[in-house]
Amino acid sequence: MSDPAVTYSSYLKIDELLELQQPRSTGPEHDEMLFIVIHQVYELWFKELLHEFDRVRLLLEGDESFRVQHTLKRILTILKVMVAQLDILETMTPLEFLTFRERLEAASGFQSDQFRQVEFVLGLKSEQSIARFAENTRARKALVKRFREPTIWDAFLRYLAREKYAVPSAHLHRDVVAPVEPSPEIQRILIDVYRKDPKNAELCERLVDLDEGIQEWRYRHVKMVERTIGMKKGTGGSAGAGYLRTTLSQPAFPDLWEIRSQL
Numbered sequence: 038m039s040d041p042a043v044t045y046s047s048y049l050k051i052d053e054l055l056e057l058q059q060p061r062s063t064g065p066e067h068d069e070m071l072f073i074v075i076h077q078v079y080e081l082w083f084k085e086l087l088h089e090f091d092r093v094r095l096l097l098e099g100d101e102s103f104r105v106q107h108t109l110k111r112i113l114t115i116l117k118v119m120v121a122q123l124d125i126l127e128t129m130t131p132l133e134f135l136t137f138r139e140r141l142e143a144a145s146g147f148q149s150d151q152f153r154q155v156e157f158v159l160g161l162k163s164e165q166s167i168a169r170f171a172e173n174t175r176a177r178k179a180l181v182k183r184f185r186e187p188t189i190w191d192a193f194l195r196y197l198a199r200e201k202y203a204v205p206s207a208h209l210h211r212d213v214v215a216p217v218e219p220s221p222e223i224q225r226i227l228i229d230v231y232r233k234d235p236k237n238a239e240l241c242e243r244l245v246d247l248d249e250g251i252q253e254w255r256y257r258h259v260k261m262v263e264r265t266i267g268m269k270k271g272t273g274g275s276a277g278a279g280y281l282r283t284t285l286s287q288p289a290f291p292d293l294w295e296i297r298s299q300l
């Protein structure tokens with residue numbers, strides 16, 4: 038017997054997908070569906086971003102700078118959609134959120150391992166965030182794997198070295214579990230790139246777009262949090278908006294920001 042013909046529904050697993058939205062409030066409260074759907078959509082975009090970041094790293098390793106640009110363009114387009122989607126959740130008023138907020142208990146975006154994976158692949162590594170995930174779970178394993186992998190920045194510096202820039206070996210062979218720190222030596226190289234090498238300067242600009250895109254998401258998220266719960270504590274146990282504001286000033290590629298005042 039041959040397999041049944043592939044259909045829209047069987048290929049995309051629509052039946053399974055539509056089973057995954059399960060409100061916890063009694064009624065259930067009308068706005069909980071939006072809250073669930075939007076978070077699930079974000080998790081899917083995180084998945085796609087990670088998929089594309091893996092490709093960027095691979096293309097950098099293969100010195101395929103034009104294809105890196107192409108993939109970064111896709112990533113940036115996704116990020117724009119991700120930022121824009123926050124508008125939808127902002128149609129939920131503080132009182133509407135309160136109709137089901139307590140049913141979230143301690144659940145919070147804090148516990149999104151894919152968001153932490155995005156941070157890790159960009160160089161924002163922190164061993165502390167791994168500890169929040171239980172041992173032997175999918176989330177913990179995925180996060181530990183990302184933690185040990187080189188970041189996009191590492192791949193970019195190795196690419197620049199192959200493009201004949203004198204990247205110090207301490208940077209090429211750094212311990213990749215450490216967060217990426219600003220470096221005056223790298224900044225001198227980047228200034229050279231910007232002044233003399235339009236192809237790679239353009240690549241740097243796309244990385245700045247990426248960093249700015251993530252920061253834009255963080256900013257819009259914190260504004261949404263402020264208008265929805267004010268200065269209340271988060272369900273994840275943090276100070277809420279106060280905590281989130283501290284994450285706004287942490288660029289993924291600090292050297293690319295630093296050189297702007299030196300050019």
Ligand code: HEM
Pocket residue numbers: 075076079080126134144145146147148149152258261262265266270271272273274275276277278280281284
């Ligand atoms: C009404 C809507 C939302 C509110 C009130 C809200 C509130 C918060 C708060 C207070 C935190 C700080 C951690 C805590 O104590 O819980 C947080 C973290 C976070 N939220 Fe949201 N959030 C909302 C929607 C979303 C959406 C749609 C996403 C999409 C995935 C999201 C993703 C995250 C992530 C990834 C973090 C961790 C950020 C970090 O540690 O830098 N949140 N959220």
